[in-house]
Amino acid sequence: MITLYRFADDWGFDPSPFCLKLETHLKLARVPFEKRTSLVAFMRAPKKKLPYIVDDGQVVDDSEGIIEYLKRNYGVSLDSWLTPAQRATGHAVRRMLEEGTYWVLIYSRWVEDKNWRRYRPVLFGAVPSLLPYFPHFESTISSELSIEVFS
Numbered sequence: 001m002i003t004l005y006r007f008a009d010d011w012g013f014d015p016s017p018f019c020l021k022l023e024t025h026l027k028l029a030r031v032p033f034e035k036r037t038s039l040v041a042f043m044r045a046p047k048k049k050l051p052y053i054v055d056d057g058q059v060v061d062d063s064e065g066i067i068e069y070l071k072r073n074y075g076v077s078l079d080s081w082l083t084p085a086q087r088a089t090g091h092a093v094r095r096m097l098e099e100g101t102y103w104v105l106i107y108s109r110w111v112e113d114k115n116w117r118r119y120r121p122v123l124f125g126a127v128p129s130l131l132p133y134f135p136h137f138e139s140t141i142s143s144e145l146s147i148e149v150f151s
């Protein structure tokens with residue numbers, strides 16, 4: 001069975017849009033999977049990012065890469081009915097949301113004080129053992145934000 005490594009459900013759902021997207025995809029496709037959240041799993045993530053899956057010993061990362069993997073290995077194709085024009089529109093909207101809008105969400109959660117006060121316990125409260133890694137997260141997020149905003 002597929003194991004999906006992701007963040008915790010403190011808000012009633014995974015706060016990561018990429019994990020939420022993949023979890024929703026798996027549910028819609030009715031592919032059986034189990035969810036796991038742990039610091040060790042996070043540190044083992046191929047690119048130190050979630051989500052990733054382990055399927056029969058094979059590690060696959062990146063939400064889009066995993067969706068391609070599901071197509072190849074499980075015959076899942078939720079968008080097979082789209083016309084080429086609709087597929088192109090979907091691709092453009094996805095790229096805009098994942099590579100542009102996503103960073104507005106990150107800024108609003110991590111940088112705006114009033115939001116950070118509410119988000120921090122969600123992020124670290126679920127996995128208190130993540131706290132020692134906090135400076136790492138903060139500097140990674142800050143440098144990723146600067147790259148995105150200034151590039």
Ligand SMILES: N[C@@H](CCC(=O)N[C@@H](CS)C(=O)NCC(=O)O)C(=O)O
Pocket residue numbers: 016017018019048049050051061062063064137140141
């Ligand atoms: N392109 C990746 C992006 C995944 C991603 O950015 N995940 C974030 C959470 S939303 C993450 O794990 N960040 C941890 C970090 O940067 O240290 C995908 O589609 O899965």
